[in-house]
Amino acid sequence: MLMNINLPTVNLQTRRSRVGVRALAGLLLLTASKLILAQELGDHQYTSEAIEAGSRVYTQQCALCHGPQGDLIDGINLRRGQFRTAQSDADLVTVISQGAAEGRMPSFDLRFEELNGVIAYIRAGFDPDGIAVKIGDPVRGKALFEGKGECADCHRVNGVGPRTAPDLSSIGAIRTPASLQRNMLDPATALLPINRPVRIVTRNEETIVGRRLNEDTYTVQVIDSNERLRSLRKSDLVTFEISDAPSKQPTTLSSDEVADVVGYLLTLRGLR
Secondary structure, rough: OOOHHHHHHHHHHHHHHHHHHHHHHHHHHHHHHHHHHHHHHHHHHHHHHHHHHHHHHHHHHHHHHHHOOOOOOOEEOOOOOOOOOOOOOOHHHHHHHEEEHHHHHOOOOOOOHHHHHHHHHHHOOOOOOOOEEOOOOOOHHHHHHHHOOHHHOOOOOOOOOOOOOOOOHHHHHHHHHHHHHHHHHHHHOOHHHHHHHEEEEEEEEEEEEEEEEEEEEOOOEEEEEOEEEEEEEEHEEEEEEEEEOOOOOOOOOOOOHHHHHHHHHHHHHHOO
């Protein structure tokens, strides 16, 4: 009798123990997923594991219509980040999850890891070893560019703004998301040599401070601090100093705000 009484009690404890282990495992998995997502958001980019996973999802689910290089559909080049309507990562989530083009693109019921991965793979330019930068909302990014980020204080866009810094009207067509992000976070490593600040003293004792635009063996062209285009012969110069220091400091915007500004910059592809 004692054995018959105690046996159910032991089984019940065992079941409770197993349930507890499963619950703990589920909690750990959920926590790990949140940590990975937090890491990605904090780094402004997707993890390499997400990119690799996304390459497999793309091959299985997307390549049939979009092609191995993402360029089989007119007006769309996924590898180069050219879409018909989508801009931000949130836009891509909506298109993939709900479909598009009046049903010509079906909706896909992907797990979070799969959806996260295929977007990462697209953002990495179809390079499993590449870096995929998160792209935020272009509308918010434009507001940050013109306001809190103070980008418009120096940069010119579509004919509006000063000329003391490079014109960004076509920046989305010539720079990658990773390059744009690096320019904001670490301008010292991202600034192109031709855009570095210069200090020039002429034989007439005029000091010119500005930004180099072009240079050849005999001449140099600069935009001075008064936004005037100057073309100078090197034989007329006493000193010609090119600064190694960037003209701006790393941004103080948050990771989400950086993603939004990158999203806006990618829409800048020249006057239409």
